[in-house]
Amino acid sequence: MTSPASVSKQIPIPRESGNGHTSDTTLSNERMAYLEGLVSQARTAAAVFTQFTQEDVDRIVKPMVLAGLEQAPHLARLAIEETRLGVLEDKALKNMVATEFVYDYIKDKRTVGVIREFPERGLVEMAEPIGVIFSLTPITNPTSTVLFKCVMAIKTRNAVIFSPHPGAWRCCYEAVKIMYDAAVKHGAPEGVFTCLESHTLLDNAYLMRHKDVGLIDATGGPSAVKAAYSSGKPALGVGPGNTPVYLEKTADLDMAVVDVITSKTFDNGTICASEQTLVIDDEIYEVVLRKFADLGAHICNEKEAELLGRTVIDPATGFMQPMAVGQKATDIARMVGLSVKPKTKLLIAPIHGVGPDHPLSVEKLFPVLAVYRAKSVAEALKVCVDVNHAGGLGHTAVIFSRNEEIIRQFGELMNAGRIIVNSPGSIGALGGVYNDMVPTFSFGCGTGGGNSTMDNVSIQHYLNIKRVARRTPAHMWLRIPKEIYFNMNAVENLRQFPSRSTVIVTNAPLEQFGHVDIVRRYLPPETRVHVSVIPDAEPEVKVVTEGIEALNFYKADQIVALGGGSVIDAAKLMKLKYESPDADFDELGAPFLDIRKRVVEFPATKINHLRLIAISTTSGTGSEVTPFAVLTDKQRGRKVTLADYSLTPDVAIVDPQFVMSMPKGLTADTGIDCLTHALEAYVSLYASPYTDGNAIQAAQLAFHYLPLAYENPRDEEARSMMHNAACIAAIAFANVSVGVNHALAHAFGARFHVAHGRANALMLPHVIRYNASVPTKFMPSPNQRTYVADKKYATLADLLGLGGQTREEKVNNLVAAVERLLDQLKFPRSIAELGISKEDFERAMPDLVKLAFDDPSGRTNPRMPLMSEMADLLWSAYQGRGVAKSARAAQPQNA
Amino acid sequence: MPVIAECLVDAERVLPALQEAREKLDGAGGELVLNFSAVRRLDVSALRAMEHLAVAADDKAVKVGLRGVNVEIYKVLKLVKLAPRFSFLT
Ligand SMILES: NC(=O)c1ccc[n+]([C@@H]2O[C@H](COP(=O)([O-])OP(=O)(O)OC[C@H]3O[C@@H](n4cnc5c(N)ncnc54)[C@H](O)[C@@H]3O)[C@@H](O)[C@H]2O)c1
Ligand SMILES: [Fe+2]
Numbered sequence: 001m002t003s004p005a006s007v008s009k010q011i012p013i014p015r016e017s018g019n020g021h022t023s024d025t026t027l028s029n030e031r032m033a034y035l036e037g038l039v040s041q042a043r044t045a046a047a048v049f050t051q052f053t054q055e056d057v058d059r060i061v062k063p064m065v066l067a068g069l070e071q072a073p074h075l076a077r078l079a080i081e082e083t084r085l086g087v088l089e090d091k092a093l094k095n096m097v098a099t100e101f102v103y104d105y106i107k108d109k110r111t112v113g114v115i116r117e118f119p120e121r122g123l124v125e126m127a128e129p130i131g132v133i134f135s136l137t138p139i140t141n142p143t144s145t146v147l148f149k150c151v152m153a154i155k156t157r158n159a160v161i162f163s164p165h166p167g168a169w170r171c172c173y174e175a176v177k178i179m180y181d182a183a184v185k186h187g188a189p190e191g192v193f194t195c196l197e198s199h200t201l202l203d204n205a206y207l208m209r210h211k212d213v214g215l216i217d218a219t220g221g222p223s224a225v226k227a228a229y230s231s232g233k234p235a236l237g238v239g240p241g242n243t244p245v246y247l248e249k250t251a252d253l254d255m256a257v258v259d260v261i262t263s264k265t266f267d268n269g270t271i272c273a274s275e276q277t278l279v280i281d282d283e284i285y286e287v288v289l290r291k292f293a294d295l296g297a298h299i300c301n302e303k304e305a306e307l308l309g310r311t312v313i314d315p316a317t318g319f320m321q322p323m324a325v326g327q328k329a330t331d332i333a334r335m336v337g338l339s340v341k342p343k344t345k346l347l348i349a350p351i352h353g354v355g356p357d358h359p360l361s362v363e364k365l366f367p368v369l370a371v372y373r374a375k376s377v378a379e380a381l382k383v384c385v386d387v388n389h390a391g392g393l394g395h396t397a398v399i400f401s402r403n404e405e406i407i408r409q410f411g412e413l414m415n416a417g418r419i420i421v422n423s424p425g426s427i428g429a430l431g432g433v434y435n436d437m438v439p440t441f442s443f444g445c446g447t448g449g450g451n452s453t454m455d456n457v458s459i460q461h462y463l464n465i466k467r468v469a470r471r472t473p474a475h476m477w478l479r480i481p482k483e484i485y486f487n488m489n490a491v492e493n494l495r496q497f498p499s500r501s502t503v504i505v506t507n508a509p510l511e512q513f514g515h516v517d518i519v520r521r522y523l524p525p526e527t528r529v530h531v532s533v534i535p536d537a538e539p540e541v542k543v544v545t546e547g548i549e550a551l552n553f554y555k556a557d558q559i560v561a562l563g564g565g566s567v568i569d570a571a572k573l574m575k576l577k578y579e580s581p582d583a584d585f586d587e588l589g590a591p592f593l594d595i596r597k598r599v600v601e602f603p604a605t606k607i608n609h610l611r612l613i614a615i616s617t618t619s620g621t622g623s624e625v626t627p628f629a630v631l632t633d634k635q636r637g638r639k640v641t642l643a644d645y646s647l648t649p650d651v652a653i654v655d656p657q658f659v660m661s662m663p664k665g666l667t668a669d670t671g672i673d674c675l676t677h678a679l680e681a682y683v684s685l686y687a688s689p690y691t692d693g694n695a696i697q698a699a700q701l702a703f704h705y706l707p708l709a710y711e712n713p714r715d716e717e718a719r720s721m722m723h724n725a726a727c728i729a730a731i732a733f734a735n736v737s738v739g740v741n742h743a744l745a746h747a748f749g750a751r752f753h754v755a756h757g758r759a760n761a762l763m764l765p766h767v768i769r770y771n772a773s774v775p776t777k778f779m780p781s782p783n784q785r786t787y788v789a790d791k792k793y794a795t796l797a798d799l800l801g802l803g804g805q806t807r808e809e810k811v812n813n814l815v816a817a818v819e820r821l822l823d824q825l826k827f828p829r830s831i832a833e834l835g836i837s838k839e840d841f842e843r844a845m846p847d848l849v850k851l852a853f854d855d856p857s858g859r860t861n862p863r864m865p866l867m868s869e870m871a872d873l874l875w876s877a878y879q880g881r882g883v884a885k886s887a888r889a890a891q892p893q894n895a
Numbered sequence: 896m897p898v899i900a901e902c903l904v905d906a907e908r909v910l911p912a913l914q915e916a917r918e919k920l921d922g923a924g925g926e927l928v929l930n931f932s933a934v935r936r937l938d939v940s941a942l943r944a945m946e947h948l949a950v951a952a953d954d955k956a957v958k959v960g961l962r963g964v965n966v967e968i969y970k971v972l973k974l975v976k977l978a979p980r981f982s983f984l985t
Contacts (some may be wrong), residue, residue, distance in 0.1 A: 047942065
C-alpha cells in the first residue's frame with residue numbers, strides 16, 4: 001500500500017506543516033498557509049484552463065478514462081482494503097461505469113465555448129467554467145466517485161480540491177493521482193487536482209468558505225451535505241435516500257426478484273439508491289418470498305426481524321449502524337446472531353409499518369431488505385409514500401408493474417429524482433446501464449432532500465451556462481377581413497353571400513334614412529331577412545343578449561351590421577356569444593400587454609357559425625375591419641374593450657352611399673377620429689411598412705377630403721374618399737394599435753361625456769408635439785430600432801407639402817395643419833371652451849390620469865407616457881391650442 | 896526622458912523571457928515593457944513566473960507594462976488577480 005506521505009510528492013500539493021491546529025476551533029497559521037497553497041494552486045490551474053479549446057479538453061479526457069478503466073480493479077482492491085466495505089467485483093464495475101459509461105455520455109457533448117445553438121430562437125448557450133471546485137467524496141463509493149468527478153472536471157475545465165472521507169483517503173488519493181497523471185500528461189494544467197491530506201472538519205469549513213472556491217460538490221452523509229449548504233457557497237450537495245419498492249401483482253415476478261437481489265446486494269448495498277423496503281401486494285406476497293428464498297435470500301421470521309432491527313439500527317438515533325454498512329449478508333447474520341445458510345445473499349425482514357417503531361423502515365446500506373405485505377394498491381402506495389418520507393425524499397423509488405396507470409400514479413406520488421421502473425434501483429439510478437438516464441455517482445435529491453438539484457449530477461452542473469440572446473424580431477402581421485368591398489354601391493356585393501337566415505343589426509335613424517331597405521335589396525332572394533333595431537347608443541350587455549335571442553330565434557347564419565362603430569361592435573359581440581355561448585365578456589376583457597402573450601384566450605370551439613358582414617355608416621372608427629369591440633357596462637360605469645382577431649368581421653363593405661346622410665358634427669367627429677387613427681398608427685411602436693403605407697395614405701386623404709366632405713356633405717368623391725380613409729386608417733391601427741391620444745381621449749370623453757372624435761381633436765396637436773420630442777422614457781419595444789416619431793411626422797409633413805427646412809419646422813407645420821383643419825371643422829380650441837370649469841377639471845385630474853394610464857392604447861405610444869406627462873397633456877388641452885406650446889410636456893427635451 | 900526597455904516575449908520561450916525580465920528589473924530605470932504580441936497562451940509555470948515578476952517589480956519599484964496581451968491571457972491574469980499589478984499597453 002502506498003503511503004500518503006510517499007504519494008503526496010507526486011501530485012504537486014503544498015505539504016502540510018505544523019501540527020495542524022492551534023485549538024479545536026481555530027486553524028493554525030501553518031495550516032491556513034497550507035490550505036491557501038492548495039487553493040492558490042487550483043486557482044492558477046483553473047485560470048490557465050480557461051484558455052483551452054474543446055479539442056484540447058477532449059484530448060485529455062479520453063486517456064484519463066482509459067487510465068481509470070485500466071486501474072479499475074486496482075482501485076477497487078485499494079478501496080476494499082481500506083474501507084472494508086462492499087464487494088471487490090462490484091467496486092471494479094462501479095469504477096468502470098464511472099469512467100466508460102460517463103465518457104460515453106459526455107464524449108460528444110460540447111463543454112467549451114458555444115455548447116448549444118437555437119437559431120430559431122436567436123439563442124446561443126456558452127460554457128463558462130466554475131474555476132475551483134471543492135469536492136467531498138464518500139466512503140461508500142470512494143474511488144468511483146473520484147474517477148467520475150475528475151473526468152467531469154476536466155471535461156468542463158475546472159480544477160478540483162478533493163477532500164475524501166477520512167476512512168477512504170488512501171484509495172481516493174490514488175484515484176486522484178491516476179487521473180491527475182493521465183490528465184497532466186496529456187496537457188491539463190499542473191495542479192488541476194489536489195487532494196487534502198488528512199483533514200478535519202475545520203479544514204473543510206475553511207475551504208468551503210474560501211473566496212476562491214466557486215462550488216462545493218459534496219457527495220456524502222447528511223452532515224457533509226449540510227455543511228456544504230451552510231457555507232454560503234453555491235453547492236451541489238447530494239444526500240441519503242430510503243428507496244421504497246412497490247412490487248405490484250401484474251409485474252414479471254421472476255425478473256423483479258432477480259433485479260432486487262442484484263441491486264440490493266450490489267457492492268453489499270452501499271449505493272444510496274438501493275432498495276430499502278419492498279412493498280408487496282397481498283396476492284403475490286407468499287410466492288414472491290418463496291422466489292427470494294429460492295435464489296438465496298434468508299426470510300426472517302418475526303423474532304429474527306425484531307432482533308435484526310434492534311441490532312443493525314441504532315435505537316438511540318434510529319439510523320443504521322455504521323459497522324453494518326457494506327457488509328455481507330452472512331456477516332451481518334453472524335453479528336446479529338441469526339443462523340442462515342452459508343451462501344445467503346440477502347436478509348429479508350417483514351415489517352408492519354414505517355417510522356420509529358419500525359426500525360428497519362429506514363435506509364440500510366447493507367443487504368438487509370424490509371418487506372411489507374399490502375392488502376391493496378392504495379395501502380401499498382401509502383406505505384411507499386411513508387418510506388419515501390422517512391429519509392428518502394427526492395432520492396429514488398422503484399416500481400415493478402405492468403399496469404401503466406399504477407406506474408403513473410406511483411410516479412406522481414413519489415418525491416424522487418429517479419423513479420425506476422421494472423429494473424434494479426441502485427444500478428438503475430446510476431443511469432446508462434438499465435435506462436437512458438444520465439450516468440452519475442451523485443444523485444440530486446431536490447428540495448425534498450435539501451439539495452439544489454434533483455438531477456443525476458453531470459457536466460452541466462459543473463458549468464456556468466451563459467445564454468447569448470439575440471434580439472428576436474417581433475413577429476408581426478397584417479390581419480384584416482377576408483374581403484373588403486369599397487366605392488359607391490359596393491353593397492351590391494351582398495348578393496354573393498348565400499344565407500338562409502340573415503339578421504340585419506342596425507339602429508333607428510339608419511332605418512329611417514332608408515339604408516336598411518337598400519341592404520335588403522341586395523341580399524340573395526332566398527334569404528329570410530330579419531331586422532334587429534338596437535338602441536342608438538354604445539352597446540351594452542343587455543343589447544347583446546337580446547340580439548343573441550333574435551339570432552337563435554331566427555337560426556341565423558349571417559349578420560349584417562349596418563351602422564357606425566356602436567352597431568358594428570354590438571354585432572361583433574353578438575356573433576361571439578352566439579357562436580360560443582360560454583364566452584365571458586368580463587374575462588375576455590381582462591387587461592393585457594401584448595396580444596400575442598395575453599392570458600385569456602378567446603373561445604376556439606363554436607356551436608354555431610355565423611358570417612358577419614359589416615357595413616359602416618360613419619367614416620371614423622373603421623370597426624368594419626378591426627378586431628376590437630367596445631362594450632359599455634352602465635351598471636358598473638365602465639367600458640370594456642375586447643380585442644381579438646376572431647372579432648374581425650368576415651366581410652367589410654365600405655360604401656359611401658351610407659355616409660351621405662351624416663350630419664356635419666358627426667362628419668367632423670368621425671373624420672378626426674380617422675385622422676387620429678392614422679397619425680397614431682403611423683408612429684406606433686408596432687408600426688411596420690405594411691401599416692405605414694395605410695397610415696400615410698389615410699392621413700393624406702383625410703387632410704384633403706375631410707374639409708370638403710364637411711363643407712359639402714353631398715360631395716360624393718369627398719365622402720367616398722373619407723370613407724376609404726377611415727377604413728384604410730383602421731387597417732393600420734387594427735394591427736398596430738393607437739397611442740396616448742386615444743388613452744387621453746377615452747379617459748376624458750368618458751368622464752365629461754364628450755364624443756370620441758371630439759375628445760381626440762382636443763388632444764391631437766398637443767400629442768403630436770409631445771411625441772415629436774425626445775422621450776423622457778423609452779417604451780421597451782423590440783420592434784423599434786430607434787426613436788423615429790419625429791422623423792416620421794416630418795416625412796408626413798413633406799408628403800402633405802407643408803414645407804419647412806428642419807425636422808422641427810416640419811413637425812411644427814404638421815401641428816399647424818392639424819390645428820387649421822380643426823378650426824375648419826369648427827372644433828372647440830380648448831377643453832375650457834366646452835364650459836368645463838378649471839376646478840372641475842382639476843378635481844377630475846387624478847382619475848383622468850389613472851384611467852388614461854390604464855388604457856391599453858398608451859402602450860404602443862412612441863414615448864412612454866409618464867403619468868405626470870399625461871397630466872401636462874391634459875392641462876395643455878384644457879388651455880387649448882396655441883397656448884399648448886408653452887406647456888412643459890410640449891417642450892422638446894433637448895431644447 | 897529615460898529610455899524604457901522593451902523586451903519581445905517569444906511564444907516558444909515565455910518562461911525564460913520572464914526570468915530574464917526579472918533580471919533586467921534592476922537596470923530598468925523604473926519601467927519595463929514586455930511585448931506579449933506573439934504569446935497566445937500562458938501555462939501554469941509562465942503564470943507563476945508572471946506572479947514572481949510582479950512581486951520582484953514591486954520590491955524594486957519598477958512598473959511593468961505589458962504590450963499586446965491578448966484578451967484570453969488578460970482574462971487569465973484577471974482570474975488570478977494579477978491584472979492590477981501590470982499596466983497594459985496597446
Ligand atoms: N371597434 C373598433 O375598432 C372601434 C374603434 C373606435 C371606436 N369604437 C367604438 O365605436 C363607437 C363609435 O362609433 P361611431 O363613431 O361610428 O359612432 P356611432 O356608431 O356611435 O354612431 C354615432 C351616431 O351617428 C348615427 N349615425 C351613424 N351612421 C350615420 C349616418 N350614416 N347618417 C346619420 N347618422 C348616422 C348613429 O345612429 C349614432 O347616433 C364607440 O362605441 C366606440 O367605442 C370602436
Ligand atoms: Fe378612435
